[in-house]
Amino acid sequence: MMHQYQRLTELLRKKIVKGSLRPGDILPSENELCANHHLARSTVRQALDELVKEGYVTKQKGKGTIVLEPKRQSLGLFSIRGFSAIVGETASETRNIFLQEPHHTTWGDDFFFTLTEDEKAQGCICVKRLRMLNNFPAMLEYTYIPDVGLPLFRSTSFVRDSLFETLKEKFGIEIRKAEQELVAAGAVKETAKVFRIGVGTPLLHVYRKYHTNKAGLFIYSSFFCHTDKYSIGNTLQ
Amino acid sequence: MMHQYQRLTELLRKKIVKGSLRPGDILPSENELCANHHLARSTVRQALDELVKEGYVTKQKGKGTIVLEPKRQSLGLFSIRGFSAIVGETASETRNIFLQEPHHTTWGDDFFFTLTEDEKAQGCICVKRLRMLNNFPAMLEYTYIPDVGLPLFRSTSFVRDSLFETLKEKFGIEIRKAEQELVAAGAVKETAKVFRIGVGTPLLHVYRKYHTNKAGLFIYSSFFCHTDKYSIGNTLQ
DNA sequence: CAGTGGTCTAGACCACTGG
DNA sequence: CAGTGGTCTAGACCACTGG
Numbered sequence: 001m002m003h004q005y006q007r008l009t010e011l012l013r014k015k016i017v018k019g020s021l022r023p024g025d026i027l028p029s030e031n032e033l034c035a036n037h038h039l040a041r042s043t044v045r046q047a048l049d050e051l052v053k054e055g056y057v058t059k060q061k062g063k064g065t066i067v068l069e070p071k072r073q074s075l076g077l078f079s080i081r082g083f084s085a086i087v088g089e090t091a092s093e094t095r096n097i098f099l100q101e102p103h104h105t106t107w108g109d110d111f112f113f114t115l116t117e118d119e120k121a122q123g124c125i126c127v128k129r130l131r132m133l134n135n136f137p138a139m140l141e142y143t144y145i146p147d148v149g150l151p152l153f154r155s156t157s158f159v160r161d162s163l164f165e166t167l168k169e170k171f172g173i174e175i176r177k178a179e180q181e182l183v184a185a186g187a188v189k190e191t192a193k194v195f196r197i198g199v200g201t202p203l204l205h206v207y208r209k210y211h212t213n214k215a216g217l218f219i220y221s222s223f224f225c226h227t228d229k230y231s232i233g234n235t236l237q
Numbered sequence: 238m239m240h241q242y243q244r245l246t247e248l249l250r251k252k253i254v255k256g257s258l259r260p261g262d263i264l265p266s267e268n269e270l271c272a273n274h275h276l277a278r279s280t281v282r283q284a285l286d287e288l289v290k291e292g293y294v295t296k297q298k299g300k301g302t303i304v305l306e307p308k309r310q311s312l313g314l315f316s317i318r319g320f321s322a323i324v325g326e327t328a329s330e331t332r333n334i335f336l337q338e339p340h341h342t343t344w345g346d347d348f349f350f351t352l353t354e355d356e357k358a359q360g361c362i363c364v365k366r367l368r369m370l371n372n373f374p375a376m377l378e379y380t381y382i383p384d385v386g387l388p389l390f391r392s393t394s395f396v397r398d399s400l401f402e403t404l405k406e407k408f409g410i411e412i413r414k415a416e417q418e419l420v421a422a423g424a425v426k427e428t429a430k431v432f433r434i435g436v437g438t439p440l441l442h443v444y445r446k447y448h449t450n451k452a453g454l455f456i457y458s459s460f461f462c463h464t465d466k467y468s469i470g471n472t473l474q
Numbered sequence: 475c476a477g478t479g480g481t482c483t484a485g486a487c488c489a490c491t492g493g
Numbered sequence: 494c495a496g497t498g499g500t501c502t503a504g505a506c507c508a509c510t511g512g
Contacts, residue, residue, distance in 0.1 A: 003499085003500065003501090004500080004501075005500080005501090029477075029478060029479080030478080030479065031477085031478085031479095039501085039502090040501055040502045040503060040504090041502090041503085041504090042279065042500090042501070042502080042503095043500075043501055043502080045479085045480090046500080046501090048479095059478095059479065059480090060452060060478085060479075060509090060510080061478070061479050061480065061508070061509050061510075062477080062478050062479070062508075062509035062510035062511080063477095063478065063479080063509085063510055063511085064477090064478060064479075064510095065478095065479080177472060177473055178472070178473045179470065179471070179472050179473075180470065180471050180472075180473065181468045181469070181470050182419065182441055182443075182462075182464070182468055182469050182470070182471070183441065183464040183468045184421040184422075184439040184440050184441035184442075184462070184464050185421075185439050185464070186439050200437075202421040202422050202423050202439035202440070203421050203439070204419055204420065204421035204441065205421075206419075207468075215297065225419075225421070227419070227420040227421050227422070231418045231419055231420045231444075232418070232419050233416065233417065233418050233419070234416070234417050234419070234471060234473060235414060235415070235416050235417075235473075236414055236415045236416075236417065236471060236472075236473070240480085240481065240482090241481080241482075242481080242482090266496075266497060266498080267497080267498065268496085268497085268498095276482080276483090277482055277483045277484060277485090278483090278484085278485090279481090279482070279483080279484095280481075280482055280483080282498085282499090283481080283482090285498095296497095296498065296499090297490090297491080297497085297498075298489070298490050298491075298497070298498050298499065299489075299490035299491035299492080299496080299497050299498070300490085300491060300492085300496095300497065300498080301491095301496090301497060301498075302497095302498080
């Protein structure tokens with residue numbers, strides 16, 4: 001069952017995405033939304049705060065709630081865009097190549113985040129993917145999910161070719177936030193081969209810990225980005 | 238003048254930072270806080286939401302509001318830690334070296350974010366700093382502030398050696414959120430010299446656009462990180 | 475000046491955790 | 494079961510933007 005503020009968030013989000021509300025437009029005022037949807041003002045504000053957090057709108061005291069320019073193409077909690085001019089075009093075609101199907105394994109001895117005893121005992125499911133942007137190998141990603149008894153799923157059954165969408169729709173697991181560590185390092189032999197670059201080419205190496213809606217369940221990811229053509233972007237706070 | 242929820246946030250934040258509330262402790266319940274501080278529950282919730290956003294506490298339905306492990310040393314909107322073991326010790330001693338004092342200049346022709354006409358006309362104040370962590374040159378940062386008529390300030394008058402604290406306390410400018418772009422690239426000659434590394438050593442290059450509490454005022458930053466010893470960290474969402 | 479979003483009050487019912 | 498945080502109502506006063 002959905003809450004009333006979530007229904008209003010969804011309704012307004014759809015209007016923005018579909019274009020009946022355009023960048024620069026001002027949303028109906030909070031009082032109008034109250035009247036039109038028979039809601040208390042705090043409920044309307046809860047809905048609007050969600051849209052602010054998602055980056056669809058911004059609020060200005062005395063003026064109103066204003067629709068922002070659309071966000072760029074996003075992958076997980078970040079977005080990718082052409083690097084030639086930092087504010088460049090987004091990659092139009094993205095494709096995932098599964099180098100290893102989801103499979104059960106143990107965490108390595110020196111896993112990059114500290115694990116709880118529970119997590120260590122459970123072992124994990126690992127996926128190894130290469131992300132292609134316009135046929136350019138841009139990102140090599142290892143994702144680790146603690147094995148909490150999920151049925152093993154194959155890439156062919158992914159929802160919209162997305163691991164996170166799959167976790168959400170099939171298992172009710174939603175990503176809430178993430179911590180990440182950033183490092184620049186030269187490509188080692190094996191990685192260089194995947195990217196078709198020379199050993200030592202600078203790569204961006206990102207370590208992520210995703211927090212989910214399930215208490216105590218975290219998803220981990222380690223990925224390399226070849227940023228000669230595409231940079232990766234974040235919004236902080 | 239401060240709002241009541243801000244006063245409560247500050248009071249609780251201080252208790253956590255000073256240690257009278259320790260990690261794992263449960264805060265007084267929302268109803269208790271209401272009674273003790275003579276506030277409505279929505280005001281108390283506003284205060285607690287702020288602490289959640291700042292990463293000091295987490296809430297659990299049915300249980301309460303729980304104090305989290307202290308965050309790591311932070312610089313701006315990110316934190317830095319020893320890289321040897323990703324979850325390593327924080328740098329104990331940080332120091333800023335001003336390579337160029339705040340000075341007025343023009344934006345370059347190919348500035349890394351798109352500027353408005355107003356911003357272009359105003360020109361900017363630029364600061365060039367080298368951040369040392371335990372005497373290791375870890376970060377070279379260029380910060381650009383649109384010249385909206387701020388009196389030129391010198392590094393010696395910085396509040397707590399921090400640009401952001403200075404902007405906040407002297408000019409009422411607060412950072413709300415930021416967008417960033419990440420790239421890995423080899424050091425060029427001039428940069429290599431500053432870091433005392435070889436040309437071509439992989440560096441993390443970050444471009445940031447900070448949003449402030451003043452509508453239309455953005456602060457820009459471009460920085461290089463030498464991540465052999467220290468990685469930089471973020472929290473997303 | 476009327477209208478906006480920001481803060482705040484004093485209530486209510488609910489699903490959830492733990493004893 | 495009593496207590497918790499999550500949602501929701503129906504009001505109020507305020508500082509701010511723009512005509």
